[in-house]
Structures are given as C-alpha cells and as structure tokens.
Amino acid sequence: MAQERDRKSLWGAGGMILVASLLIFYAFTLEQRRMIGDEAGHDPGSRALPLGSGLVMLIAGLYDLGKQRRTVQKFRTQQEKSPSPSAGQGTHSKRMLFWGTLFGSILYLLLLERVGFLILTTLFLYLLFFFYGRESVKGKRAEKRRGSEQGLSLKSDDRAALEASATSVGMITGGILACLLVAICYGIGRIVSRELFYYGRAVGSAVLASRAVSTVVFLLCSAGVYGGALFLGQKTSFWKSKTMKWSIPLSVGTALVLFLVFRMVFRVALPLGILDL
Amino acid sequence: MDAFLIALEQVLSLETILWIAIGEVLGILIGALPGLTATMGIALLLPLSFQLPFAPGFGMLLAVYCGAVSGASIPAILIGIPGNPNALATVYDGTLMTAKGKASLALGSAVLASFIGGILSLLALVLFAPLVAQFTLMFGPAEKAALALVGLAIIASISGDELAKGIATGAMGLAIASFGVDPFTNSLRIPFPELFRETPLSTGIGLIPVLIGLYGVSQVFDDLKRLSSPPSEVHLQQFTETFPSLKKLRSMWRIILESTGVGTLIGAIPGTGASIAVFIAYDRAKKITASGKHGLEPVGTGCVEGVFAPEVANNAVTGGALIPTLALGIPGDSSTAVLLGALLIKGVVPGYQLFQQKMHLVYAVFLTLFLANLFMFLFQLKGIRWFAQVIRIPLSYLLPIVLILSLIGAYAVSGQGFTTAVYDTALCLAFGLIGYLLKKGGYPVAPLVLGVILGGMLEENFRRAIKLAQGNYFVFFTKPIAMVFILLAVVSVVLSLIQKRRSARLVKNSKF
Numbered sequence: 001m002a003q004e005r006d007r008k009s010l011w012g013a014g015g016m017i018l019v020a021s022l023l024i025f026y027a028f029t030l031e032q033r034r035m036i037g038d039e040a041g042h043d044p045g046s047r048a049l050p051l052g053s054g055l056v057m058l059i060a061g062l063y064d065l066g067k068q069r070r071t072v073q074k075f076r077t078q079q080e081k082s083p084s085p086s087a088g089q090g091t092h093s094k095r096m097l098f099w100g101t102l103f104g105s106i107l108y109l110l111l112l113e114r115v116g117f118l119i120l121t122t123l124f125l126y127l128l129f130f131f132y133g134r135e136s137v138k139g140k141r142a143e144k145r146r147g148s149e150q151g152l153s154l155k156s157d158d159r160a161a162l163e164a165s166a167t168s169v170g171m172i173t174g175g176i177l178a179c180l181l182v183a184i185c186y187g188i189g190r191i192v193s194r195e196l197f198y199y200g201r202a203v204g205s206a207v208l209a210s211r212a213v214s215t216v217v218f219l220l221c222s223a224g225v226y227g228g229a230l231f232l233g234q235k236t237s238f239w240k241s242k243t244m245k246w247s248i249p250l251s252v253g254t255a256l257v258l259f260l261v262f263r264m265v266f267r268v269a270l271p272l273g274i275l276d277l
Numbered sequence: 278m279d280a281f282l283i284a285l286e287q288v289l290s291l292e293t294i295l296w297i298a299i300g301e302v303l304g305i306l307i308g309a310l311p312g313l314t315a316t317m318g319i320a321l322l323l324p325l326s327f328q329l330p331f332a333p334g335f336g337m338l339l340a341v342y343c344g345a346v347s348g349a350s351i352p353a354i355l356i357g358i359p360g361n362p363n364a365l366a367t368v369y370d371g372t373l374m375t376a377k378g379k380a381s382l383a384l385g386s387a388v389l390a391s392f393i394g395g396i397l398s399l400l401a402l403v404l405f406a407p408l409v410a411q412f413t414l415m416f417g418p419a420e421k422a423a424l425a426l427v428g429l430a431i432i433a434s435i436s437g438d439e440l441a442k443g444i445a446t447g448a449m450g451l452a453i454a455s456f457g458v459d460p461f462t463n464s465l466r467i468p469f470p471e472l473f474r475e476t477p478l479s480t481g482i483g484l485i486p487v488l489i490g491l492y493g494v495s496q497v498f499d500d501l502k503r504l505s506s507p508p509s510e511v512h513l514q515q516f517t518e519t520f521p522s523l524k525k526l527r528s529m530w531r532i533i534l535e536s537t538g539v540g541t542l543i544g545a546i547p548g549t550g551a552s553i554a555v556f557i558a559y560d561r562a563k564k565i566t567a568s569g570k571h572g573l574e575p576v577g578t579g580c581v582e583g584v585f586a587p588e589v590a591n592n593a594v595t596g597g598a599l600i601p602t603l604a605l606g607i608p609g610d611s612s613t614a615v616l617l618g619a620l621l622i623k624g625v626v627p628g629y630q631l632f633q634q635k636m637h638l639v640y641a642v643f644l645t646l647f648l649a650n651l652f653m654f655l656f657q658l659k660g661i662r663w664f665a666q667v668i669r670i671p672l673s674y675l676l677p678i679v680l681i682l683s684l685i686g687a688y689a690v691s692g693q694g695f696t697t698a699v700y701d702t703a704l705c706l707a708f709g710l711i712g713y714l715l716k717k718g719g720y721p722v723a724p725l726v727l728g729v730i731l732g733g734m735l736e737e738n739f740r741r742a743i744k745l746a747q748g749n750y751f752v753f754f755t756k757p758i759a760m761v762f763i764l765l766a767v768v769s770v771v772l773s774l775i776q777k778r779r780s781a782r783l784v785k786n787s788k789f
Contacts, residue, residue: 009718009719011718012442012714012715012717012718012719012720013718015714015718016445016449016718016720019449020445023452026468029468030464030466031464033459033462033464034461034462035461035462035740035744036461036462038744040747040748041748042743042744042746042747042748043461043740043743043744044739044740044743045740046459046461046462046464046466048736048739048740049451049452049454049455049732049735049736049739050452050455050466052448052451053448053449053451053452053455053728054448054452056444056445056447056448057445057448057449057452060441060442060444060445060448061441061445063441064439064441064442064445067439067441094501094502094504097501097504098498098501101497101498101501101680102498102706102710105494105680105684105706106706108684109684109699109702109703109706112688112699113695113699121681121685124681125677125678125681128676128677128680128681129673129674129677132504132672132673132674132676132677133671133673133674135504135505135673136504136505136671136672136673138505139504139505139506142505246674250674250678251677254677254678254681258681258682258685261325262685262689266325266328266689268328268688268689269694269695269698270685270688271695
C-alpha cells in the first residue's frame with residue numbers, strides 16, 4: 001500500500017515537472033507586451049505571471065521528485081528485507097468504473113444537445129446507479145462471504161440484484177423503462193401545462209398564463225405520473241432486484257427535479273433534444 | 278442605519294428565508310454524510326446561488342457552510358466517523374457517550390454548542406471585520422501583492438503533507454488564473470491563440486467550473502474506491518431533545534469562551550481551518566476539566582464537555598474565517614475560499630470599499646449568517662432523527678447524483694449560450710480529472726483554488742507596484758506593511774516545516 005502511494009507520488013512529481021515545463025515553454029511563446037503608458041519599460045509584462053508560476057512549479061516539482069525518489073529507494077531496501085503480499089485485487093473493476101464514468105461523462109456532454117437533457121440525464125444516471133450499485137453489492141457479497149463462514153447468509157434481494165445485473169438484457173430493459181417513464185412524465189406535464197397556458201390566454205387570465213402556475217402544474221402532473229408508476233411497480237413486484245428497484249425511480253426522479261429547478265424555475269436553456277416536438 | 282434597513286428588508290423576505298432554509302437542510306445532510314465536505318456542498322450550490330439575488334444566494338451558501346460544519350457531528354457521535362474533518366475531535370467523547378446510551382444528550386449538546394459557537398463568532402465578525410477592513414486603507418499595490426502572497430504561502434504550507442506540493446499547486450492556480458486576456462494590455466494569453474481566438478477559452482477559465490470540478494467531480498472519482506464498502510449501520514435509539522442542564526452550561530463557561538476564542542482566532546488566520554481549531558479547543562478543555570472541580574467531568578471519559586469544546590470551536594471558525602474573507606479578500610479556509618469566489622462572481626469585491634460603499638451587503642452577510650445559525654439549531658434539533666438516517670445512504674446512490682449536479686451546475690452558469698455552457702461543463706470535467714490526479718499524487722487542491730482566486734489580484738498589484746517603483750523588484754522589502762506580510766509568510770512556512778518534522782519524528786518514534 002505504502003509502495004503504491006510512493007509510486008503514485010513519484011508519478012505525481014514527474015507530471016508536475018512536465019506541466020511546469022510546458023507552462024514555461026508556453027510563457028515564452030506569449031507576446032511580451034507592456035502596459036499602456038509604460039515607455040520606460042518598468043512593467044514586468046504579460047509573461048511575468050505564467051513564467052513565474054511555471055518556474056515555481058518546476059522547482060517545487062524537482063524538489064518533490066528528489067524527495068520521492070529517496071523515499072522509494074528507502075522503501076525498496078526495506079522491502080528486500082521483508083517482502084509484503086501484493087495488493088490490487090478488485091482494482092480492475094474499480095478502474096473500469098473510473099474509465100466508464102469519465103467516458104460516460106464525455107459522451108453525455110457530446111450528446112446533450114441531440115438527445116436532450118431529460119432522456120440523456122435519466123439514462124446516464126440509470127447506468128451510473130446500476131453499475132455503482134452492482135459494485136456495491138459485489139463488495140457486500142464479498143463481505144458476507146467472509147461472514148458466512150461465521151454463520152451469516154446473503155440476503156435474497158442482494159442475490160437477486162447480482163443475478164439481474166449479470167444479464168445485459170436486464171440492464172438494457174431497465175434503461176429503456178427509465179427513459180420511457182421520464183418521457184411520459186414530461187409529455188403529460190408539458191401537455192397539461194401548455195393547454196392551461198393557452199386557456200389562460202384565451203380567457204385573459206394572467207394567473208393561469210403565468211410561469212409560476214405552469215411550473216406548479218408541470219410539477220404536479222409529472223409527480224403524479226411518477227408516483228403512480230412507482231406505486232404500480234411496487235404493488236406488482238415488477239422490480240426484480242434491489243438495484244433495479246432503486247436505479248429507475250432514482251434516475252427518473254433526479255432528472256425531473258433538476259429539470260424543474262434549472263429549466264422551469266431558473267430558466268436555464270437545458271436542451272430538450274428528441275423531446276422537443 | 279439606512280444600509281441596515283435595506284439589508285434587513287432583503288434578508289427578511291420570503292425568498293431569502295426559504296433559500297437559507299433549503300441551504301441549511303442540504304448543508305446538514307452533506308455534513309452528516311461521511312466524506313462529503315462543506316466546501317464541496319458550497320461548490321455544488323454555487324450555480325444555484327448565481328441565479329439568485331445577493332441575499333438569498335449568498336445566504337444559502339452560508340447556510341450550507343454552517344449546516345455542514347455542524348452536521349458532521351452526527352456520524353461522529355453515532356458511528357465514530359466524522360462527516361468531515363471539522364468533527365474529528367467530537368468522535369472521542371461523542372462515541373463514548375453513545376456507548377453509554379447517551380446519544381441524545383451528545384447530539385443535543387453538539388447542536389447547542391454549534392449554535393453558541395456560531396453566534397459568538399458572528400459577534401466577533403461584526404466587531405472586527407470593519408476594523409480589519411479599515412486597516413486595508415493603508416494598503417498600496419505592494420502591500421496588496423504581498424497580502425495575496427501571504428494567503429497563498431500560508432494555505433500551501435498548511436494543507437497537505439508536504440510544503441513543496443502545496444507551493445506547486447498554488448503556482449499552478451496562479452498560472453490558470455493568467456489564462457485569458459491580460460488585464461493591462463488586452464493581449465490574449467492562451468495557448469495557440471490563432472486557433473482558439475474565437476472560442477470561449479479566449480475569455481479565460483471561469484471560477485465556477487474550476488471550483489465544481491475540483492471539489493465535486495474529483496470527489497466522485499476519488500470515492501469510487503469506497504463503493505464496495507458497506508453503508509454504516511446505525512442503531513437508532515429513541516432520540517429526544519436532550520440538552521445539558523443550565524447548571525452544567527454555567528459550569529462550562531470557561532470551555533465555551535476559550536473554544537469560541539480558539540475557533541474564531543484560528544478561523545481568522547488565513548489558510549487554517551476547523552480541523553486545527555477543534556483539537557486545540559479539545560486540548561484546552563482537557564486541561565480545564567483535569568482537576569474535576571466546579572462539577573466538570575474530565576474530557577475523554579464520554580462527557581458533555583468533550584463534545585461541547587470541539588463543537589463550539591468548529592462553528593466559531595465559520596464567523597472567524599469570514600473576517601479576513603470580507604475584510605481583506607483572503608479566505609480563512611477552503612470553504613471560505615469558495616465563498617470568496619461566490620462573492621467575486623456576484624461582483625462584490627471584499628475590502629474597505631465594500632464596507633464603505635456597499636455596507637448593506639455586509640449587513641446582509643451578517644444577518645443571513647445569524648439566520649443560518651438559527652436555522653441550523655432549529656432544524657438539527659427537530660430533525661435529528663431523520664438526519665441520522667442519512668448515514669445509511671449508500672455511496673452508490675450518492676455519487677451519481679453528485680456527478681450530475683456538478684455537470685449540470687457548471688452548465689447552468691452560462692444559462693443561455695449552449696457553446697459556452699458545454700465549454701464550462703467540459704472545463705468542470707477536466708478540472709475534476711486534474712483534482713483527482715492531484716489527490717492521487719498527494720497534491721493538495723486548496724492552494725490551487727486560492728491561486729485561481731488570488732491570481733488576478735496578485736498580478737495586477739505586483740505589476741503596478743513594480744511599475745510605480747520604476748522597476749525596483751525590492752520594493753516589497755522597503756514598505757513596512759508589505760515586509761510584515763512577507764515575514765508572516767516566511768514564519769508560517771518555517772513553522773509548518775518544524776511542525777511536520779516534529780510529527781514525523783513522533784510517528785517514527787512510536788514505531789519503535
């Protein structure tokens with residue numbers, strides 16, 4: 001563990017030196033201009049801050065690298081005396097989660113305008129809940145497995161979660177369901193609030209045509225559909241596993257709340273994408 | 278008087294009260310969740326505050342700050358894991374009290390102590406901030422540049438384990454702040470200007486995406502490794518509103534006053550923070566109660582005194598840390614660094630001018646901080662049962678919400694322009710990755726944030742000072758105030774080096 005930390009610090013120091021060198025190079029490519037009215041040339045110029053910070057970073061990075069190298073060497077000598085067992089079990093799935101989250105976020109950004117905020121956020125959140133939940137259940141399972149030797153057993157819903165998560169069909173079905181649910185919530189909320197708005201304008205009622213009323217009506221309609229779907233799902237024991245039971249409602253609920261707060265209350269131009277009919 | 282009435286009118290509006298209440302609840306929840314910090318909470322809610330007028334927006338952020346500092350005591354007392362470093366010292370006596378079946382009393386004491394600490398430090402803020410601000414009248418460009426350097430030096434020396442790493446990230450922050458347009462010549466300072474001249478990069482790197490990325494997104498990446506650890510098991514007892522008796526409170530007067538003093542003072546020193554204050558306050562309380570006189574129980578045995586001292590101190594830090602933030606523009610800790618960013622985004626520049634020309638905004642800060650403390654007391658008191666449940670929420674549900682809030686928060690800042698919004702979101706993601714890599718390499722993030730915030734101030738005043746001194750780079754050593762600041766920076770660096778060497782020696786000795 002300590003060895004891994006030292007290795008990371010070594011890489012960290014190397015990275016800092018690289019960034020500092022790039023910064024210094026960049027500073028030299030900048031046009032050195034002085035402030036207006038400084039004919040005498042006393043102003044340190046536009047380059048001063050980037051160059052100064054680059055140099056400070058470089059010195060600090062070099063100092064840190066030297067220090068880390070000494071630590072690693074010291075550790076190696078100690079390790080030769082007493083070799084420790086290698087760590088790293090289970091790091092593969094965590095690494096996958098890290099890269100998945102990073103690329104998922106980049107993809108989210110790239111597709112936001114085309115697909116739209118509601119559908120894409122729901123889908124992205126659903127996948128995150130699903131995979132993170134699976135990782136969490138795996139951890140729990142490993143713990144329980146250790147505990148089962150002491151007489152503890154795995155809960156049935158945890159077992160079901162693992163079984164469901166093992167199939168990609170379950171995951172895809174869940175994703176489609178989540179997207180459908182959010183589209184229905186939005187569709188009904190939008191139709192009702194728009195009709196009310198038109199009605200308000202037709203009868204000359206400023207209250208009915210106001211943004212506040214539209215927001216509240218949208219909130220009530222989407223909450224009604226959302227609540228109804230959840231209730232039906234629970235009653236008919238539609239959700240096969242704990243992961244599914246939570247992933248779909250949480251992703252849809254979060255996306256709707258964010259949409260309501262940012263788009264309807266604060267008027268942030270969140271793209272509607274394919275829902276913009 | 279007029280300024281006070283204007284502020285009162287702004288603060289007592291339904292909108293302000295509502296947003297402070299929302300901020301308070303969110304703050305307590307964030308504090309109660311182990312691993313989530315007050316700084317992250319404030320950073321995540323920055324975009325919302327950006328959309329609101331000053332009083333409700335900044336009040337909400339202050340409420341998150343107070344709530345998160347205080348809420349951290351809940352897991353510290355119930356499961357022995359502090360919600361964030363502010364409650365590190367509460368763990369000792371808090372868990373012992375829970376083991377004795379006195380969890381309600383411990384939680385009640387923590388809430389009351391937080392309220393007392395918060396209100397007393399608010400008094401200190403009201404009294405001292407204007408005085409400190411007046412002091413800034415004596416500052417010229419050289420003094421201002423030296424002050425910015427002091428802030429950076431102190432935060433670099435205190436945060437993280439190694440000084441060199443703190444200095445490196447502080448310098449990185451300064452470099453990031455320099456991207457965009459040169460304030461004096463209007464020339465572009467970006468890589469490949471021909472290529473990026475027409476892109477949003479030409480306007481520089483916005484503060485909000487940097488803050489959200491460094492504190493929100495990087496937290497998600499960093500916490501992925503904790504996913505497989507099971508959520509904490511809380512055996513909830515029948516919580517009742519139990520407080521220490523009035524007699525007990527009277528007997529603890531010295532602990533309360535000393536802890537408030539320690540918290541406010543430590544908070545007011547730029548770059549420090551509650552995690553230092555709570556241990557000093559706890560240690561002082563230990564010494565005061567050692568004799569066992571005046572009906573005081575010895576701290577460390579699972580008593581109210583041991584919960585009271587750190588909890589008074591950590592909330593006293595909130596008011597203390599706002600003194601240099603409002604008066605000098607130098608944050609007291611990483612949370613106030615984000616709060617300072619929020620002020621600057623709102624166009625509020627701290628310093629004497631603020632106290633002279635926009636006193637209604639200063640009063641609004643004082644009043645909203647009072648409301649935030651009051652709500653913190655009421656909400657924690659009435660909702661302790663529910664807030665305690667929060668500890669059970671697994672990370673697998675929390676992390677996706679934090680990630681999406683970060684991305685959408687960064688997107689929302691530009692509001693209408695899609696290209697700028699996507700640019701800000703991409704920046705947020707990039708800084709999340711940078712923050713994660715820095716953390717992995719053992720580099721502290723707080724100096725980077727402060728570098729980004731203070732970069733503009735440092736550059737402008739540094740260049741102006743050198744120009745006024747006709748190219749004399751030693752001008753900073755010829756001005757007494759600037760000299761004092763430089764000495765302060767040197768002392769803080771040397772002290773931190775001595776302290777780190779001493780603690781390393783202690784660790785080494787304890788191994789043998």
